Amino acid sequence: MKQILLVEDDREISRNLTLLLQGENFSVTAAATQAQAVALAEARRFDLALVDLNLPDGSGYAVCTALQQGGGVPVIFLTASGDEASVVTGLNMGAVDYITKPFRPRELVARIQGALRRAGSAPQVFTRGALTVDTAGGIVKVAGREVPLSALEYRLLLVFVNNPNGIITRDRLLDELWDAAGEFVTNNALTVYIKRLREKLGDDPAAPQLILTVRGTGYRLGDGHAAQ
CATH class of the missing domain: 3.40.50.2300 (Response regulator)
Incomplete structure (x- = not known):
């Protein structure tokens, strides 16, 4: 128990x-x-x-x-x-x-x-390419530089950290993410948050290498070599 x-x-x-x-x-x-x-x-x-x-x-x-x-x-x-x-x-x-x-x-x-x-x-320290996430301390770094994230952006990133090898559907992300008011995040808002998270992590939204889009399904983590 x-x-x-x-x-x-x-x-x-x-x-x-x-x-x-x-x-x-x-x-x-x-x-x-x-x-x-x-x-x-x-x-x-x-x-x-x-x-x-x-x-x-x-x-x-x-x-x-x-x-x-x-x-x-x-x-x-x-x-x-x-x-x-x-x-x-x-x-x-x-x-x-x-x-x-x-x-x-x-x-x-x-x-x-x-x-x-x-x-x-989940491991306490997760590394993928230039990205390092210390889940015990809540610290996110790219190429050794700390990256400030909002509470919801950090929560979004943790979903990927906790599922590093699988495809994460948009429906699952919508189920796991809540905004500060306690309401469900909308489909359109999720797209915006993904874009913002990519930008903050140095992952070009036009050609992402870290958070990859799986067309028609959702997202998965890539090798992240372009994140810097």
Whole structure:
């Protein structure tokens, strides 16, 4: 049974989430403060943590740091704000995902299951051509230079990193990507995000070598030798 640390100061939300996750066969340990959560992170091993960004005695960032020091526990931030800067800060600290309140219960469960799958299969440092992705630190570099990505661009890149040898359909990408408001990304928006990600990674959208288009199906990773 997977062990989940839930860090949430709102008692009703904490109780409802605990019941939801227990119903999905997770074991849940709840903490209401930064101090409680850090103490638990130092004393026990968890498979994943759900961490509210705003806590009465501090922030979820400190909890995330403690969990990373304890062995790289996957962290999903719970936030009442779609503030891009807060989300990017969390991802750069090593969080694997974020979800904006209010959220759909099935959406949260799907995010947790996806994070657990990725934690069991993805390497901490992924390299393809000139691209290097440190998934533990949330750092992306091309030819040794750090590349700043938005939260959604980073999440998009992680889908490819976690599936380096297969074709990823557009439908799958649309299922996995959510914007900061918690709504599905549209088909047209996905095309735009792919283009932006290619540009930031030095992958010419007109002749890509890293994120390749599989006509009529989706995308796959190439050798990336043109990325620079």
